[in-house]
Amino acid sequence: MARVSLLLASFVSLAVASPAFKTFIAQETIPSAPEGFANLGPAAADAVINLRMALPSKDAAGLHAALLDVSDPKSANYGKHLSKDEIHSVFFLAPTADAVSTVQDSWLSSKGLVGKVSAGTGDWLSVSVNVSTANELLSAKYETFQHIEPGKTYNRAPSYSLPSEVASLIDHIHPTVVFNSPLSLGPVLSAPGLVADATPSSCATTITPACLQSLYNIPKTKVTAAAGNSIAVAGFIDQYANSADLKSFLTKFRTDMSSSTTFTLQTLDGGSNPQSASQAGVEADLDVQYTIGVATGVPVSFVSVGDNWQDGDLEGFLDIVNFLSDEDDIPPVMTTSYGENESDMTKTLAFKLCDAYAAFGARGVSAIFTSGDGGVSGAQSVSCSKYKPTFPSGCPFLTSVGSVHGISPETASTFSSGGFSNYWGIPDYQADAAAAFLTAQGTKNSGLFNASGRGFPDVAAQGENVQIVSGGTTGGVDGTSCAAPIFASVIALINNDLIASGQSPLGFLNPWLYANADALNDVTAGSNPGCSKSGFAAVSGWDPVTGLGTPDYNKLRAAAGL
Ligand SMILES: *[C@@H]1O[C@H](CO)[C@@H](O)[C@H](O)[C@H]1NC(C)=O
């Protein structure tokens, strides 16, 4: 009894000493769960949710300006990348002192909670609570939703509020109103069409590393890895990169290379990389085979992000950025073949992730992403009334890669996602290229897309019937998933020479790419239909199907001053 009253007394004094946190202000809300999710009713009160709170950064606009200052070849500071501390601790992305003190030291601590500060950027606080505490903290009603396809369940709050004292000090809380997970853009191993000795005619229908070397002038000779040079390959959703598959791939397709060349493994969020043939992931195998097998001699790290959280996969997208940003020797290239529909993200969350990519660029990292496999209908082919841009390709601080097939001429893949963002406007580096496209297009597609949005993709590479080995089987895969690691490899090879000659790696590529459009092979055939419409056409100059075109290693190298 005595203990109980003591406890009560201390609660009372706490409540008096701290601010009230009693008046709630409505934050984000969605009218209903996205298509495909069934509401199973209130979430179990004792289910655990790891709430991620995005704190406002000191100066995100300053970061964008600093990024362009080091990435625009015309700038005096071109290549003078910033340090981790400059970006994260001192200015730019570091959270405002106000946010930390009020959110952490007053609000959470008044509830007996301690938020964990994110590694790297430091602008996220996470706190694990049960549903009943989360409901109380956010004046919300968490419900359980089941996605019809994989049958996976998610706890989400269709609306949430924050106490008035912290409302302006938190940009977004996840998981609340954002449902979707970053899905693999889904390559499937198709019937074997194996051609080991590439010839011009076989490369028209079947892509191997030898085809890419000949098409894009990519050197075969193994480079000596320059200090700090590497490619980070992102792995999500239990996609495992199989070493035996890599060895068979190199034995078949790179007879001139040591078949024991392999990758290093980095893991976070409980990630792993089991090696049984049945667990080999087509996406992961593709990504390591078309980096190690194309960027000959450049070290590759497979970063396996586990699913050590309760409510979806989006956290992995954020965590990999924070994980890599925390490294002092950040890899100069990161390639990611996963994405989702832009409309499935709230602007608040999308902007926060995009700023993290901006920070990558300012550090000197080229963040390379696939554009998606649904043509103009988004991440995957679906019915739609307006064209659907994909995330994160709409973010103007990364490089988005579309897909082509064939060799004379290279032709846009019909599935190559492309279009214009509804969240981000046209960046300066793209203004002329986008205006030229829009003028030439005239009224075609009008009303179906946002003509003032950032256009994507930026570039393209081969993405059909690309030969891989997965689970012991050799076969072809299709998807922009093929194109991203190929483009990343070309950049990593150029970086190797830059670093070896004492220069900075290329970092954020777009201002340099758009200023050197002639260094890419312009693709002027094909289109990306979707939404029962004809989509955009690949035309002379930049277009939202194949971007500026496919890489020419020699010309890009020259553009880099080598
Ligand atoms: C939720 O967590 C709080 C704080 O730890 C605890 O007091 C409460 O009993 C928990 N509720 C449920 C339903 O698990």
Ligand SMILES: *[C@@H]1O[C@H](CO)[C@@H](O)[C@H](O)[C@H]1NC(C)=O
């Ligand atoms: C994109 O949105 C559609 C519904 O509009 C959905 O069916 C599809 O699963 C989404 N794709 C991804 C990758 O989120």
Ligand SMILES: *[C@@H]1O[C@H](CO)[C@@H](O)[C@H](O)[C@H]1NC(C)=O
């Ligand atoms: C179109 O894009 C602009 C620029 O990003 C944005 O401000 C606007 O809200 C978008 N319009 C729609 C209807 O999404």
